[in-house]
Amino acid sequence: MHIDLNCDLGEGLGVWTLGEPGTDDALLEVVTSANVACGFHAGDPAIMAARCSTAVARGVAVGAHVGYRDLVGFGRRALDVPPDVLLQEVAYQVGALQAVARTVGARVGYVKPHGALYNRVVGDGVQALAVAAAVAQVDPGLAVVGLPGSAVLVRARELGLRTVEEAFVDRGYRADGTLVPRGRPGALVTDPQEAAARAVRMVRERRVASVDGGDVEVTAASLCVHSDTPGAVPVARAVRAALEAAGVELRPVAP
Template sequence: MIDLNADLGEGFDRWSLTDDEALLSVVSSANVACGYHAGDPATMRRVCTLAAERGVTIGAHVSYRDLAGFGRRAMDVPADELAAEVAYQIGALQVFARAAGAAVAYVKPHGALYNRTVHDAEQAAAVIEGIRLADPALPVLGLPGSQLLAAAGRSGSTGIPEAFADRAYTPAGTLVSRREAGALVTDPDAVTARSVDLARDHEVTAIDGTRIAMSARSLCLHGDTPGAARLARWIRDALETAGVQVKAFA
């Protein structure tokens, strides 16, 4: 059994990057942008309503405050400020989730913040502090072996290991930088095969061809990956054909 999550609500005003309705018909969990890297109040409300109608679990996709860079630029934010901004984003999404008759059930950092918390213990601890300010019961999605999941464990929070269907891995089990060639996996056959490997065999092929262990409870497909909605359907079909049940972890 594995959760299938996707990044949703990544738009702003009239601009939209993700096919929210199509993805919500496939995924089991929705990482909803909270306004710092993408998203606005109307978009957040709409996605929460659609997710609740379809029985999709809602998660807060928190980020550095970086609309212009889509949250993918490295930033140095003081720990106390970052904790407050994480709590602020979760609180904003909680309003719209409750109004839709649902709840925010987990948190996932986005982009540069996600990557920073793999190695940076201080920033990881600040993210966990922000989550606990909003709701100490909220679990957090993160890379296996990351400082983020370690900080969650130290604080008494629940850390959920996550893998990526559409991103390349280094032999060390970290994500290949988006600045490098081959960082994004877009071939449908490769994406579906990797998804089954991750869910059933708990392994993935790194960018150099080596096989590495990768135990995860949730599998992510980026909403801004080209053809994401079709890929999500192919992933889910491949998983179910392989005997893997797709179900939200939260």
């Protein structure tokens, strides 16, 4: 058995850093894929270059973490962006990270939406098509990462793109397989051992407990931990240790 472990990184801006200093560097010692913010919800060229440089030095795959143009809301506000505009904005972000990555010897292997955009393209076929079309037009060799069964993965496959289904070790699930909205009870899983047990069960049984008390089926080639989850580094370390102890190999799915 094998699995990818991805994390959202580079979500600072100028002198502002998200979370505890050194969190990104510590996480890049643990994860196998780095979703690097591309400047719209967070990130700037210097941060993008630094994260890509560290990632390539440690054998970590690099992906473009694209979001709504919403620095104030950290990309977590639902915005009604016209699909033609969204297509160009996603293309812009992917292209920016590709260019910066090349300057430090890294390459972008996949695209993963962020925050409100990620949740929107689970069920919104129009916005999902805009995201998938942007990826296909910029670089059809890129994979698209998303929630199992989401519209964006359906649209991406229709356009001939490779898709990667993911599950979240540090987020709560509802009975329908979607994530519990942030700010609501059960949205975050911050206990390292709980997250680790969830991760192993996701890989071995393809199931996770929902906040409603039942089980949700998950089919994932990649597991995600967020860098802004409280205790993200201990969570990621516990998850990796538990997976390896269970005989699960960790490797990127989109190098």
